[in-house]
Amino acid sequence: MEADILIKGGDIVDGTGKAPYQADVAILNGKISRIGTLNDVETPNSINGRGMVVCPGFIDIHGHSDITLLACPTADSKVMQGITTEVAGNCGVSAAPVSERTMDDTAADAKRFGIEVSWTTMGSFLDMLEGRISINYATLVGLGTIRGGAIGTVDRPASPSELSKMRDMVNEALDQGALGISTGLVYPPGMYADTQEIIELAKCAASKSGIYASHIRGEGKNLTPAVEEAIQIGREASIPVQISHLKASGEPNWGRMASILSGIEDASKDGVDVMADRYPYIAGSTSLAAIFPAWSHEGGRKAFLARLRTPKHTPDLKKAINERIADVGWTKIILTNAWSAQNTALEGKSIAECAARTNMEPYDILVKLIHDSDGLASMVTFTQDENDMLITLTHPRVMVGSDSGVKSPEGKLGEGKPHPRCYGAFPKFVDLFVRQKGLLTLEEAMPKMTSMPAKRLKLEGRGTLNEGFWADIVVFDPSRIEDTATYQNPHSYPQGIEYVIVNGELVVIKGVHTKVAPGMVLRRQG
Secondary structure (H helix, E strand, C coil): CECCEEEEEEEECCCCCCCCEEEEEEEECCEEEEEECCCCCECCCEEECCCCEEEECEEECCECCCCHHHHCCCCHHHHCCCEEEEEECCCCCCCCCCCCCCHHHHHHHHHCCCCCCCCCCHHHHHHHHCCCCCCEEEECEEHHHHHHHHCCCCCCCCCHHHHHHHHHHHHHHHHCCCCEEEEECCCCCHHHCCHHHHHHHHHHHHHCCCEEEEECCCCCCCHHHHHHHHHHHHHHHCCCEEECCCCCCCHHHCCCHHHHHHHHHHHHHCCCCEEEEECCCCEEEEEHHHHCCHHHHCCCHHHHHHHHCCHHHHHHHHHHHHHHCCCCCHHHEEEEECCCHHHHHHCCCEHHHHHHHHCCCHHHHHHHHHHHCCCCCEEEEECCCHHHHHHHHHCCCEEECCCECCCCCCCHHHCCCCCCHHHHHHHHHHHHHHHHCCCCCHHHHHHHHCHHHHHHCCCCCCCCCCCCCECCEEEECCCCCECCCCCCCCCCCCECEEEEEECCEEEEECCEECCCCCCCECCCCC
């Protein structure tokens, strides 16, 4: 028997929850051809798997590699941690569709990475990735992107004609391959949509067997009603709900996750298909501008920046900011990427440190950082409790997601000090939950990274090691797997990921990226 690749004698953890067993894995024409004792196989590429774990490639159900994948089609920070499939378009923002209303902001984002926006539809964007990428890529369509294109950044309900236009835009994106829809209900313009509008658009996705993923309307004191809104949308639209990066933010809210998870269980028993994902860290990350209240963002980025520079708005903005950070404090908000040469030296510093170094008040340096970056500066915020994180990620209805876009130590994507989850989310999950704390066995942990997201997203032929399935495979050393990225030195690949195979081709060999591009665009079928 011939094979393109043979993995000999590894410990198979197949993604189903079944106990590990030792076997060989043969790969031919992009797929797993046989699993067993394979002494009759001839191949030019034999991998010694003894002492190694052989498992399905990790599926990142919550990614943000939209435009950035065009800048780094080799998906360096993803594939080097064992991710073979990413689902992007989360938190209400997707690379497409691009309309006349959204072109300026999309072009500004793309320009940072030397990319010219030449697509308008979901289909044309996905076409640009075909044959160029090292991992598989799927996407949701963001309802913030949809609303921005149909209405703009305005705080009002959609008119009947605007809602009809949004339905058409959602349906077109789904027909062109989006796996579902997403919302970012703390970001403009998605934050201006009411529950009924979301339900109506979710019905479009439900009719095409899509999912609804949501960065819910609040993760602090209003966490409970925000989760309840997501459940209501799932119930009334008859759609599976994926609550993104589920967490309780702010110390007064710590300890609430057990109750929240119990509510998710109750909804599931009541017939609403609710699941969640999160990353194995206690810090989150987003744009600095997200600190500011909803009213300040109305009219879009340019109007927002103008308000920051208008003295009459300063007292109201300061008051709103002080209320928002009361449970966090300036010392726990860290500048990750300044996106302005004059402020690069402040990256990795807290806002309190930035203020001290510039002899400015925290609010004033915050405004300067946002203004100098044209609104693009980003942050890490230490707002979460470790025990809440551990409880959440051990729950049977919660998967692992990196909540990150592609990064690379080289070029534009190597700038700044991004959240270490960009490079280490999946190895950290295995190291922390299996090896260090023993909260999960390896066979219990594996489905959260493989078969659960594959089933959730209807990714046929992926997520488990089965004969006839696509050969998306990771081979790692269970004694060495760990993340090495830190908050001060984040551009660092993990240890222990020895081989990564995507659609039957070796993308990582002995911890080195081969730069091949066997990844596929995974579009919604049927």
